[in-house]
Amino acid sequence: MAIAFARSVIGRATAALFAAAFGMGAMVAPASAYPPEDAGYHDYAEMMTAIHEIAESNPEIAQLFSIGRSFEGRELWAAKVSDHVGTDEDEPEVLFDGGMHGREHMSTEMAVALFRNLVDGYGRTERITDMVNRTETTIIFNLNPDGSEYDHGSDSILSWRKNRQPTPGSTEIGTDINRNFGYRWGTNPLNASPSAWTYRGPAAWSTPEASAFKRYVDGRVVAGEQQIRVHVTFHQHGRIVLYPYGYTKGAVPDADDHARLAAMAAEMGELSGYAHAQSSHDEIHVGNQMDWLYATYQIMTFTLEMGDAFAMPDEAIPTETARNMDAAYYAIEQAALLADANDDDEPILLPDTAMAIDPAPSQGRNAGLGVVGVITFGVVLATVLDSGVGRPPTS
Numbered sequence: 001m002a003i004a005f006a007r008s009v010i011g012r013a014t015a016a017l018f019a020a021a022f023g024m025g026a027m028v029a030p031a032s033a034y035p036p037e038d039a040g041y042h043d044y045a046e047m048m049t050a051i052h053e054i055a056e057s058n059p060e061i062a063q064l065f066s067i068g069r070s071f072e073g074r075e076l077w078a079a080k081v082s083d084h085v086g087t088d089e090d091e092p093e094v095l096f097d098g099g100m101h102g103r104e105h106m107s108t109e110m111a112v113a114l115f116r117n118l119v120d121g122y123g124r125t126e127r128i129t130d131m132v133n134r135t136e137t138t139i140i141f142n143l144n145p146d147g148s149e150y151d152h153g154s155d156s157i158l159s160w161r162k163n164r165q166p167t168p169g170s171t172e173i174g175t176d177i178n179r180n181f182g183y184r185w186g187t188n189p190l191n192a193s194p195s196a197w198t199y200r201g202p203a204a205w206s207t208p209e210a211s212a213f214k215r216y217v218d219g220r221v222v223a224g225e226q227q228i229r230v231h232v233t234f235h236q237h238g239r240i241v242l243y244p245y246g247y248t249k250g251a252v253p254d255a256d257d258h259a260r261l262a263a264m265a266a267e268m269g270e271l272s273g274y275a276h277a278q279s280s281h282d283e284i285h286v287g288n289q290m291d292w293l294y295a296t297y298q299i300m301t302f303t304l305e306m307g308d309a310f311a312m313p314d315e316a317i318p319t320e321t322a323r324n325m326d327a328a329y330y331a332i333e334q335a336a337l338l339a340d341a342n343d344d345d346e347p348i349l350l351p352d353t354a355m356a357i358d359p360a361p362s363q364g365r366n367a368g369l370g371v372v373g374v375i376t377f378g379v380v381l382a383t384v385l386d387s388g389v390g391r392p393p394t395s
């Protein structure tokens with residue numbers, strides 16, 4: 001009886017949250033620490049409530065865990081979604097993350113929405129049931145909870161990017177987690193100033209957030225083989241899908257990998273109505289997450305830059321997350337196909353045929369942002385450097 005009562009309380013609390021989020025329950029004071037007009041976003045406490053509720057709705061396929069703690073001590077929550085979720089099965093693994101930059105709140109909403117769709121869709125649609133059965137998908141909801149809590153914790157959104165770690169020998173606060181990864185770290189002087197939005201930190205892996213991510217990924221090496229095939233990090237903004245490398249304008253040295261990265265980014269972009277490009281198309285980014293993932297483990301890794309602003313209104317959450325859901329599903333399905341191909345020792349796809357690996361042709365959605373748009377964009381921004389001084393950095 002006690003359990004049933006507790007569940008009904010949780011259910012009602014959650015219903016109230018939803019009602020508040022979508023403006024349907026005027027009686028409920030918004031619980032969010034966001035400014036009232038943006039209460040539809042999940043702050044850290046609300047995100048925890050939401051993901052626990054989702055996980056509890058189907059514990060057979062959903063399991064929460066933490067990959068570590070932020071500088072200020074917040075758990076970096078993650079969920080695994082798979083059949084037999086408590087068992088580490090020999091299934092291709094997929095990794096998503098959101099929230100790495102504090103002000104990019106839609107990216108955490110995307111991670112939560114993806115988790116909800118996978119769990120709710122299991123057993124209801126063949127497509128989702130199949131991807132949950134065939135893969136082990138992990139979603140890290142917010143890689144920078146200190147930065148996002150700080151960003152929305154006052155009366156107005158501060159547009160804060162970095163974490164909240166003090167810099168030794170400086171009064172500046174915060175390191176850009178996405179310049180703190182250990183591949184070629186320290187080679188771009190534009191990331192050296194503690195006051196830069198893209199400050200790399202005093203040493204590679206000096207942020208507990210990047211270190212926790214590294215430990216998790218390193219821990220997915222089983223019997224000498226990295227299990228993660230595909231990774232997608234959600235960011236804002238720019239309506240573009242990016243692939244490695246960021247540190248150089250040159251392609252990754254393996255031509256087949258380059259073709260596959262470009263083809264998958266193109267397909268994800270088409271599914272979202274977004275452009276696609278190599279991460280360095282506008283400027284170089286050194287010490288970023290994708291470069292480390294690819295250089296270390298040859299993971300097919302992508303940055304999905306959602307939307308057209310940092311501060312999108314909460315009314316945009318349903319449409320913006322729905323818009324990118326097919327790209328996320330595609331990433332999961334590709335992991336399964338890549339594993340099948342490797343197991344059979346099939347020839348690696350060439351550029352001409354790479355698009356054929358798409359199991360779900362797009363529905364003709366097109367925002368008019370093809371390759372031409374990307375090139376133009378790149379030329380315009382070619383002189384903007386990675387110091388956070390010109391155009392505000394997104395990835």
Ligand code: CA
Pocket residue numbers: 036037038039313314315
């Ligand atoms: Ca609003």
Ligand code: CA
Pocket residue numbers: 082083084085089091132133135136
């Ligand atoms: Ca499984």
Ligand code: CA
Pocket residue numbers: 088089090091093136227
């Ligand atoms: Ca596994």
Ligand code: ZN
Pocket residue numbers: 100101104235236393394395
């Ligand atoms: Zn970002």
